Amino acid sequence: xxxxxxxxxxxxxxxxxxxxxxxxxxxxxxxxxxxxxxxxxxxxxxxxxxxxxxxxxxxxxxxxxxxxxxxxxxxxxxxxxxxxxxxxxxxxxxxxxxxxxxxxxxxxxxxxxxxxxxxxxxxxxxxxxxxxxxxxxxxxxxxxxxxxxxxxxxxxxxxxxxxxxxxxxxxxxxxxxxxxxxxxxxxxxxxxxxxxxxxxxxxxxxxxxxxxxxxxxxxxxxxxxxxxxxxxxxxxxxxxxxxxxxxxxxxxxxxxxxxxxxxxxxxxxxxxxxxxxxxxxxxxxxxxxxxxxxxxx
Amino acid sequence: xxxxxxxxxxxxxxxxxxxxxxxxxxxxxxxxxxxxxxxxxxxxxxxxxxxxxxxxxxxxxxxxxxxxxxxxxxxxxxxxxxxxxxxxxxxxxxxxxxxxxxxxxxxxxxxxxxxxxxxxxxxxxxxxxxxxxxxxxxxxxxxxxxxxxxxxxxxxxxxxxxxxxxxxxxxxxxxxxxxxxxxxxxxxxxxxxxxxxxxxxxxxxxxxxxxxxxxxxxxxxxxxxxxxxxxxxxxxxxxxxxxxxxxxxxxxxxxxxxxxxxxxxxxxxxxxxxxxxxxxxxxxxxxxxxxxxxxxxxxxxxxxxxxxxxxxxxxxxxxxxxxxxxxxxxxxxxxxxxxxxxxxxxxxxxxxxxxxxxxxxxxxxxxxxxxxxxxxxxxxxxxxxxxxxxxxxxxxxxxxxxxxxxxxxxxxxxxxxxxxxxxxxxxxxxxxxxxxxxxxxxxxxxxxxxxxxxxxxxxxxx
Numbered sequence: 001x002x003x004x005x006x007x008x009x010x011x012x013x014x015x016x017x018x019x020x021x022x023x024x025x026x027x028x029x030x031x032x033x034x035x036x037x038x039x040x041x042x043x044x045x046x047x048x049x050x051x052x053x054x055x056x057x058x059x060x061x062x063x064x065x066x067x068x069x070x071x072x073x074x075x076x077x078x079x080x081x082x083x084x085x086x087x088x089x090x091x092x093x094x095x096x097x098x099x100x101x102x103x104x105x106x107x108x109x110x111x112x113x114x115x116x117x118x119x120x121x122x123x124x125x126x127x128x129x130x131x132x133x134x135x136x137x138x139x140x141x142x143x144x145x146x147x148x149x150x151x152x153x154x155x156x157x158x159x160x161x162x163x164x165x166x167x168x169x170x171x172x173x174x175x176x177x178x179x180x181x182x183x184x185x186x187x188x189x190x191x192x193x194x195x196x197x198x199x200x201x202x203x204x205x206x207x208x209x210x211x212x213x214x215x216x217x218x219x220x221x222x223x224x225x226x227x228x229x230x231x232x233x234x235x236x237x238x239x240x241x242x243x244x245x246x247x248x249x250x251x252x253x254x255x256x257x258x259x260x261x262x263x264x265x266x267x268x269x270x271x272x273x274x275x276x277x278x279x280x281x282x283x284x285x286x287x288x289x290x291x292x293x294x295x296x297x
Numbered sequence: 298x299x300x301x302x303x304x305x306x307x308x309x310x311x312x313x314x315x316x317x318x319x320x321x322x323x324x325x326x327x328x329x330x331x332x333x334x335x336x337x338x339x340x341x342x343x344x345x346x347x348x349x350x351x352x353x354x355x356x357x358x359x360x361x362x363x364x365x366x367x368x369x370x371x372x373x374x375x376x377x378x379x380x381x382x383x384x385x386x387x388x389x390x391x392x393x394x395x396x397x398x399x400x401x402x403x404x405x406x407x408x409x410x411x412x413x414x415x416x417x418x419x420x421x422x423x424x425x426x427x428x429x430x431x432x433x434x435x436x437x438x439x440x441x442x443x444x445x446x447x448x449x450x451x452x453x454x455x456x457x458x459x460x461x462x463x464x465x466x467x468x469x470x471x472x473x474x475x476x477x478x479x480x481x482x483x484x485x486x487x488x489x490x491x492x493x494x495x496x497x498x499x500x501x502x503x504x505x506x507x508x509x510x511x512x513x514x515x516x517x518x519x520x521x522x523x524x525x526x527x528x529x530x531x532x533x534x535x536x537x538x539x540x541x542x543x544x545x546x547x548x549x550x551x552x553x554x555x556x557x558x559x560x561x562x563x564x565x566x567x568x569x570x571x572x573x574x575x576x577x578x579x580x581x582x583x584x585x586x587x588x589x590x591x592x593x594x595x596x597x598x599x600x601x602x603x604x605x606x607x608x609x610x611x612x613x614x615x616x617x618x619x620x621x622x623x624x625x626x627x628x629x630x631x632x633x634x635x636x637x638x639x640x641x642x643x644x645x646x647x648x649x650x651x652x653x654x655x656x657x658x659x660x661x662x663x664x665x666x667x668x669x670x671x672x673x674x675x676x677x678x679x680x681x682x683x684x685x686x687x688x689x690x691x692x693x694x695x696x697x698x699x700x701x702x703x704x705x706x707x708x709x710x711x712x713x714x715x716x717x718x719x720x721x722x723x724x725x726x727x728x729x730x731x732x733x734x735x736x737x738x739x740x741x742x743x744x745x746x747x748x749x750x751x752x753x754x755x756x757x758x759x
Contacts, residue, residue: 004711005718006329013704038393038686039386039693045686048398049405049679056409057664060416067420131423131652137645139423139652163654165420166661175420175654259398292722296729 007287014280021273028261029270035259044258051258055251057169062244065167065237068175072237075126075133076230079182079223082123086190086220089116093197093213099206106209110201117194121146121154124183124190136178137161143179144191152198154191156184167240177229188222301749303352305742307344310354311735314341317357318728322721329716333500335364336716337492362492365713369499370513372710373506375703377564380507382696384569388459389577389689392452395445396682404445404588405678407437412664415657418644422654423606428639435596435614439632442589446629449581456574457548461541463508463567464551468538470505471522474498475536478519482533510564526561528553548574577688581681582629588669588677589632590625593617595668596660603643603656611643611656612636 004010028034038045095101096109125142126133135143135158143158160180164172183190193215200208318339328334337360344354395403414434418427477498484491498520505511511530514521522531529537530553539558541549550559551567559575562568593615600611616635617628636642645653669677 002712002717004708004715005720006711006715009707009711010704013700036399037390037397038682039390039689040686042683042686042690045396045398046679046683049682050675052398052405053409053664053675056406056413057416060413063413064416064420067417071420129421129424131421135652136650137422137653138650140650159650161650161653163419163422163652164658165654166416166658172658176652292719292726296722296726 011280011284015277018273018277018280022270022277025266025269025273028266029263032261032263033259034261034266041259047258048255051251051255055248055255058244058248058251061167061169062241062248064165065241065244068165068167068173069234069237071128071133071175072230072234074128075177076227076234078123078126078133079227079230082120082183082190082223083220083227085116085119085123086216086223089113089194089197089216090213090220092116093201093209093216096197096201097206097210097213103204106201106204110198113194113198113201117154117191117198120183120190120194124179132158133176134158134179134182136176136180137163139176144183152195154184156180167237168244171240173233173236174229177226182223182226185219185222185226188219190216190219190223193219300352301742301746305739305746307352307354308735308738308742310344310356312732312739314339314355314357315728315732315735317360319725319732321360322724322728325716326718326721328496329718331496331500333496333498333503334716335362335496335499335714337362360490360492362495363714364495364499365710366515368706368710368713369502372703372706373502374510374564375699375706376503376506377510377568379696379699379703380566381510381564381569381572382692382699384566385573385577385692386689386696388452388456388569388573389685389692392448392578392581393685393689395448396678396685398682402437402441402444403678404438404441404585405675405682407434407441408592408674408678410434411438412661415661418642419654419657419661422644422657423652425639428606428642428644431642432634432636432639435634435636438592439615439634442585442629442632446582446585446589449578449585450630453548453574453578453582456570456578459570460549460551460567460574463565463570464539464541464549467505467508467567468536470501470508471530471536471538474501474505474520474522475531475534477501478531479534481520482518506565508565509562509567524553524558524561525563526558528556528558528561546575546579577685581685583625584670584677584681584684585629586625586627588629588674588681590617590628591669592674593628593632595663595666599656599660599663600643602647602659604645604647604649605643606640606651608648608651610647612641614642 027036035041035044035048092109092113096106101109121144124134124144127142131139132141132143133139135141138158138161141157143156144154145157147153147155156179158179160178162178163175165175166172184192193212196215197209197212200212318341321337321339325336339360340358342356342358344356346353394400396405397403398405400406411431411434414427414431418424418431421427477494480494481491481498484494502513510525512523512525512527514523518533520531521529521533523529530539531537537554540552542552542557544550544559550557551562551571552558559571562571596615597613600614603611605611612635614634614636616633617631642657644657645651646655649655663674665673667673672680
């Protein structure tokens with residue numbers, strides 16, 4: 001069979017091919033990815049995009065967990081000072097109820113309890129980053145206000161709502177506890193209990209002081225029960241964050257299997273392409289150095 | 298004496314034949330790199346006998362082109378397919394980068410960031426800086442849609458210009474082919490070979506096959522050329538030129554003899570440009586519009602169901618869609634954020650307090666709802682990425698396959714039609730020897746005839 005005398009087309013094709021192989025392998029090595037655009041591997045790219053979304057969501061869930069943990073920890077530590085001062089009010093009530101004190105002493109105790117009540121009001125109106133922590137979702141205004149007609153009464157003007165914040169796929173936690181479930185629970189209102197104690201102390205009525213003191217104890221119990229929410233939620237968030245970071249590693253692993261470049265293979269590819277090119281060029285340079293025409297005289 | 302004279306004639310004939318054979322060799326060598334050129338060969342035959350069988354001369358019967366028409370046709374068909382695929386692949390390569398998973402500011406990444414900003418806001422719904430971040434993220438989504446849609450539209454425009462340019466190039470080639478037809482039929486009418494015109498025509502057909510697919514029929518008045526669906530392009534010396542006319546979408550369609558052949562063009566760069574413009578990018582365009590429209594509509598609906606920071610019913614966040622018209626056309630390219638202040642984000646349920654996040658939660662939930670043609674926003678974007686990636690990848694595979702077929706065919710063509718210098722050199726050697734031998738014969742006969750004439754001169758009585 002006659003041979004194609006024109007080998008340049010084939011030669012150029014071969015050289016182009018080895019050049020292309022070099023460029024591809026080099027790009028893989030420099031980017032660390034075997035897939036750099038959708039046409040390289042359409043399915044892998046589509047899966048990468050989905051994984052990117054999950055990755056971004058995971059990051060966001062972690063960020064949500066962090067910021068909730070801060071808010072809830074702040075609220076919890078605020079409540080721990082409320083517990084401390086209520087305990088002080090209870091021991092003052094116990095002192096006042098034992099019947100050994102004169103009215104002057106009882107009045108000064110009443111004065112201290114009144115101070116505790118003011119502190120409690122300030123605690124219940126604690127804000128974090130401009131938002132009232134115990135106002136339900138009406139976070140823009142102070143939830144506890146002195147009643148306009150009766151200055152001894154404290155009114156709750158927040159609402160009973162709780163925000164849910166997503167911290168994982170299909171996982172939401174409560175982001176706040178309304179004051180109505182902490183300080184002003186029905187039958188265990190801290191302010192009413194303290195006011196009763198103040199009134200009883202001022203009246204010097206030992207049995208009423210004892211009753212009022214029991215009422216304050218009762219509201220302390222209620223407050224402590226409410227605090228469990230914060231501790232539980234913060235714990236849940238902490239364990240959730242470790243789940244999230246494990247998921248993140250899994251997503252990153254998955255992305256690696258989709259598009260990452262195998263350095264060993266790519267390096268071998270470069271070497272192979274360079275070798276192939278050198279060999280082709282060397283062979284081409286040696287081809288047809290002699291023609292029959294040289295021998296025609 | 299008569300024997301010597303016929304020998305002399307045979308010698309001269311032989312000289313002429315060798316000269317002509319060397320001419321052909323020279324032509325071959327000169328044209329070894331000419332596109333469309335097929336090597337030629339002299340066909341030599343015995344000259345008709347003059348009754349004296351002792352001295353039979355030689356004659357050039359013909360000079361033939363070693364052209365393999367079937368191979369040429371296969372090469373043209375493969376060229377059409379190869380150019381179609383490579384045009385599709387190269388024309389989409391800039392667009393596909395907008396759909397890569399690493400593209401910054403892509404629709405996918407900005408939509409993800411939008412939902413992240415809503416998530417942040419859900420932890421502290423009254424925070425004004427977080428509200429502003431949501432508006433910024435929404436603005437980025439709108440910009441991403443605009444940029445992507447305009448990149449698609451720009452490429453469509455560019456393809457349309459290429460269609461017009463290709464039409465002009467095709468017409469120019471058609472006229473040249475028709476001209477070669479004229480030469481060929483004139484030559485065949487007077488019984489001459491038209492190898493030169495054939496070579497030219499062959500090169501032109503290959504050039505044409507890179508632009509458009511076609512069919513050829515060899516007839517008495519040269520080559521008849523038609524489009525793949527049979528509309529005449531060249532009949533005899535007449536070329537029926539292609540024309541362009543705008544279609545309903547404002548793009549140029551291709552007409553042959555008043556018939557719209559746009560949809561029947563299957564090969565060459567023209568087909569690649571048409572497919573990219575009218576199918577791939579047109580689909581992308583529609584999908585992007587629907588994506589933008591349905592996404593914006595879903596967000597706006599949630600907005601309308603809630604209350605903003607001032608307690609008013611939430612206003613539409615994105616514009617369009619015009620929910621009353623319900624049409625998505627142009628939604629992506631004109632998408633913008635219509636809210637101006639973060640306080641307008643309806644974070645709270647209708648009538649809810651300023652710190653309520655329940656409406657934001659509904660907006661976040663859109664991330665996992667099938668709001669875009671039955672897919673979540675992220676899946677909708679990855680579907681688009683897959684669509685364009687797969688279109689290019691298929692075209693690349695096809696282009697690679699046809700390129701190797703083409704290389705193979707060209708190799709075959711070269712083995713039949715290509716000029717080999719070694720072969721020409723050996724021919725040259727052969728004809729040179731024949732020429733030298735014929736010259737020797739002539740000079741020998743000359744000597745013999747001289748001897749005979751001398752015989753008469755030396756014998757005055759003869």
